[in-house]
Amino acid sequence: MAEQHTASRQTILIRLTVNEHGHEVAVEPHETLIELIRDHLGLTGTKKSCDMQVCGACTVLLDGRPVSSCTLLAFEARNASLLTIEGMAQGGTLHPIQEAFIACSGFQCGFCTPGMILTAKALLDEHPQPTIEEIKHYMRGNLCRCTGYKRILESVQTAAQRLASAGGAR
Amino acid sequence: MLQPFALEEPTSVREASALLARYGEAARLYAGGTELLLAMKEGLLHYDRLINIKTIAGLADITRDADALRIGATATHRTLERSPEVHTHFTAFTRLEAHVANVRVRGTGTIGGNLCFAEPHADPGTLLQVYDARVKLARQGSTRTLAIEAFFVGAFEVALAEDELLTEIQIPYLPAHTAAAYRKFGLLERPSVGVAVAVTALPSGVQAVRIAVGCVGPTPRRIYEAETMLSGKEIAAVRAGLPEAGELAGRAADAVSDLHGSADYKAYLVGVLLRRAFEDAYQQAMAGEATDG
Numbered sequence: 001m002a003e004q005h006t007a008s009r010q011t012i013l014i015r016l017t018v019n020e021h022g023h024e025v026a027v028e029p030h031e032t033l034i035e036l037i038r039d040h041l042g043l044t045g046t047k048k049s050c051d052m053q054v055c056g057a058c059t060v061l062l063d064g065r066p067v068s069s070c071t072l073l074a075f076e077a078r079n080a081s082l083l084t085i086e087g088m089a090q091g092g093t094l095h096p097i098q099e100a101f102i103a104c105s106g107f108q109c110g111f112c113t114p115g116m117i118l119t120a121k122a123l124l125d126e127h128p129q130p131t132i133e134e135i136k137h138y139m140r141g142n143l144c145r146c147t148g149y150k151r152i153l154e155s156v157q158t159a160a161q162r163l164a165s166a167g168g169a170r
Numbered sequence: 171m172l173q174p175f176a177l178e179e180p181t182s183v184r185e186a187s188a189l190l191a192r193y194g195e196a197a198r199l200y201a202g203g204t205e206l207l208l209a210m211k212e213g214l215l216h217y218d219r220l221i222n223i224k225t226i227a228g229l230a231d232i233t234r235d236a237d238a239l240r241i242g243a244t245a246t247h248r249t250l251e252r253s254p255e256v257h258t259h260f261t262a263f264t265r266l267e268a269h270v271a272n273v274r275v276r277g278t279g280t281i282g283g284n285l286c287f288a289e290p291h292a293d294p295g296t297l298l299q300v301y302d303a304r305v306k307l308a309r310q311g312s313t314r315t316l317a318i319e320a321f322f323v324g325a326f327e328v329a330l331a332e333d334e335l336l337t338e339i340q341i342p343y344l345p346a347h348t349a350a351a352y353r354k355f356g357l358l359e360r361p362s363v364g365v366a367v368a369v370t371a372l373p374s375g376v377q378a379v380r381i382a383v384g385c386v387g388p389t390p391r392r393i394y395e396a397e398t399m400l401s402g403k404e405i406a407a408v409r410a411g412l413p414e415a416g417e418l419a420g421r422a423a424d425a426v427s428d429l430h431g432s433a434d435y436k437a438y439l440v441g442v443l444l445r446r447a448f449e450d451a452y453q454q455a456m457a458g459e460a461t462d463g
Contacts, residue, residue: 010176029177029220052208053275054359065248068274071207075177119273141272 014078018043019087027074034058034069036077037084045085045114056142059115060084066122085114088121096166097121097159106155108146116142120156129160172211175218179225183335187310189221191333199223199335201244204271204279205287229337230280232256238304238340243282248273250281259343260301262350262366262451266293271359282336285318288389290325291360291430296384297352298339299392300368306338307331315340322389347372349454353443354385361385362430365419365443369451375404376452381415381444386436387424395422396444405452412448416441 011026018041025040037046037060046069049057053068060069061083062076088095097120100106107113116139123130123138130138135156144152178197180186190197200206200220209215223229223244230244232253239259241250250256251267270276270284270293284294285305295318303318307330318339321329330336344350350368354361364384370377379400384390396415400408420437427433 009174012177028174030172030174032172051211053204053271056272056274059274065277066274067278071204071211072278073203073207122273137268138273141274 012075012078014075016077016079017081019082019084029073029075031074032070033060033062033067033072033074033077033082036074037069037082043084043086047111047114049111050143054141054143055112056115056119056139057112059118059142061118061122064122064125066119083118083121085117088117095121096162097124097155100159100162101152101155104151104155104158106148106151107144108148112142112144112146116144116152116155120159123156124160124163128164130156132157172207173213173216175216175220178219178221180221180223181225181227183226183229183308183337184310186221186223186226186335187308187333189219190335191310193219194332197221199286201283202246202279203283204275205283205289223335235340238342241281241339241341243336243338244280245282246278246280247271247276247284251276260341260350262352263294263297263301263341266297266352269293269354281339285321285339286328286330286336288322288324288326288328289360290388291356291362291385293352293354293361293364293384295322296364296382296390297350297366298341299382299390300350300366300380301341301344302380303342304340305336306340307334308337309334313337319392322391325388344368345370347377347455347458349451350380351447351450351454353447353450355439355443356385356430358430360430363436363439363443364390365440365447367444367447367451369448369455371405371452371455373456375402376400376408377402379408379448381419383419383423383440383444385430386433386440387426391423393419393422400448408448408452412445413441416444419444 013026015024037043047057049055051070053071058070059066062080097117119142178189197219198217200222229242231242233240247267247270257264298318304315305321306315323329348370352366354364356362363386366382368380379397381393381396396419399415420440425433425436
């Protein structure tokens, strides 16, 4: 562990990739991943809502695994690959999951959407052709308070179809 | 917001135990943090120092032994949900783990953390009781094993000495003609009631029944009196006795009234879930599956 004790507070130097760009940052042990993402890196697409791992708004992918960035300590991202909503589009082209959410009107206010899209990506990377029940089970920890679940389900199904016809996940 | 704390990252159980001995109540073990960090954010708990035990090699391993499956304390719920070894021998445990909280918590939270935090509204401790699981506890220079029943002392309280770590959960393979099932119900994020049943059954009758109830009281607990009522009988007699056994289990579970429901409501649900879990386990035991469901 690369670390140094300053006068009173410990800092940990971590390396990670954020949306495929390498970073080296110093974090304190008690800092959360969402503080690193929003406050240090300025990536404000990740939203904090319940702050207790229930709602899924702050979901990001760490080495492909969905995590609640509100309650994961930032140092846990060391040597990992972090994907936030800002990393989904490639060179100005939206990811097929993002396109599907637009095509199906899979959001209203949009606050839950980054977490929904990243959770959907983790699901589709693992199960490219999930059943409705598998989608519901995997995404039950992502809450939408505009009551848009039907269209969100349609968005994920549509994304699965588009990814399949485009030759697999990306 | 989390208050500042220092982080220790031991690489061995011995080192972690030494840190616990050195810092006492000012430090706490940290694994997934899915329970601990929430309580610290709320200001309910504060520690000057967290001891990350995920840096200890081998502590998350799942291994098959001659008599038991051994699960390392820092294995995550998601790892258990997806483990072929767990699925082969303890299908009900696979199903339980697949329904803990949500996929993010399952990917981060650990089985050892879940048991050691001893939040009453949790699932694994209840099912592990009907499996007759044991926990391995280690400190500098010595280890001991304890029945999971004896590990739970009270709400948020377990039988760990100050410098002791839970390192492993040992689940003995089920006897022949035996299957288990777990049923839970809840309206909030956490379960209100959980009931686990293991049944050993032959065409001639129900040889043995093990019952545990969780979430409703301070700790999950075995309900031996209800087990005795149902064991060693023909299936018709067992089914006829289930309502009374359910009432007994409801009373014996030490239900408390809280946000999850009144004590009476929970005691009633214990009976309902007991009947369902029994029937599920019984059908599987009779179907002769090598494992449980």
